[in-house]
Amino acid sequence: MILLTERDQKIIQFIETVGVASIKQIQKVFFKSKQGAEISRRRMNEIIKYSKVKRSRNSFANEYVYYINSYKYLNHALAVTDFYIKLLEYGGEIKIFNREFKINNSRSDAFIRYHLKDKAYLFFLEVHFSNAFNMQKYIDIYNSREWVILGTFPRLVIYTDKDIKIGEVPFKVFIIKKDENIDSIFHI
Secondary structure, eight states, X not given: OOOOOHHHHHXXXXXXXXXXEEHHHHHHHHOOSTTHHHHHHHHXXXXXXXXXXXXXXXXXXXXXXXXXXXXXXXXXXXXXXXXXXXXXXXXXXXXXXXXXXXXXXXXXXXXXXXXXXTEEEEEEEEEEOSSSOOTHHHHHHHXXXXXXXXXXXXXXXXXXXXXXXXXXXXXXXXXXXXXXOOGGGXXX
């Protein structure tokens, strides 16, 4: 019997946290060497044999994706993982990452507490690939005041491939394109 390594356990924990990850995303986080693609494929084959992690082929990207519970909107879920990886690469520490965070009968794609240079940041993440963005959902959350226990209303990050126009709102909103740097979300 092959035992899973400490790194394998971290990969499983990563998949549990983000929900779903592609082989390329796993390679980007855990196997950064020149042989990373091959090593990540071999390790993932072992992980799916000896853990609750499952895999399927993402026909859109033609690659394997790994998960514990399947997702109806796979590309949307992979975009949440993309943003998580951007935060990891930025150099801070993700203290809380709650997918499908429910507040005031609404759901954001994630609630994140992120620490960077002795400062804590709170974010609502909304992955958006359709044409019309529903800002009213976040205005309703803001007006509900259910967020007061957090001390401050989280910054809303809209992670998208669309051009979105946002009017005046009483909280900070950042629109980040998939291929952009995330620097702006840390500035006022």
